[in-house]
Amino acid sequence: MTKWQIITAFCVKLWQSMGREFLIFKALSNLGCCYRDGRGVDQSYEKAKEWFEKAAEQGDALGQFHVGWLYFCGYGVEQDYKKSLEFWILSAEQRDETAMFNIGTLYLNGQGVEKSYEKAVEWFKKAAEEGHDEAIYIY
DSSP: OOHHHHHHHHHHHHHHHHHHHHOOHHHHHHHHHHHHHTSSSOOOHHHHHHHHHHHHHTTOHHHHHHHHHHHHHTSSSOOOHHHHHHHHHHHHTTTOHHHHHHHHHHHHHTSSSOOOHHHHHHHHHHHHHTTOHHHHHHO
């Protein structure tokens, strides 16, 4: 086992205990990332979703963003752009510029919503105002 794997495994165990006992949402999101990427644990989108949802329920923007991403990609769930939108809106309400950009993309492409260039531009502008690089370029 490499030094990185040992450190990651330790962090996973720490985040698991913190998540279960204290419901610290950052720990929950971080644990979701470990399962999503297979860092220190067996890769599992289903388990990642479980931890991201726990973080999202605590109001964590990162957890909300990642649940939306899983639905957008269909990783561990049936692909559902409308559910992506629901979670990304929650994240965007907390000034997550990537969620804002992704919402703009949904409107631009008509994924889960009626295609609307006006709404796409509105969301790209919000993302640009928060510093999202691609949105700044587009807007």
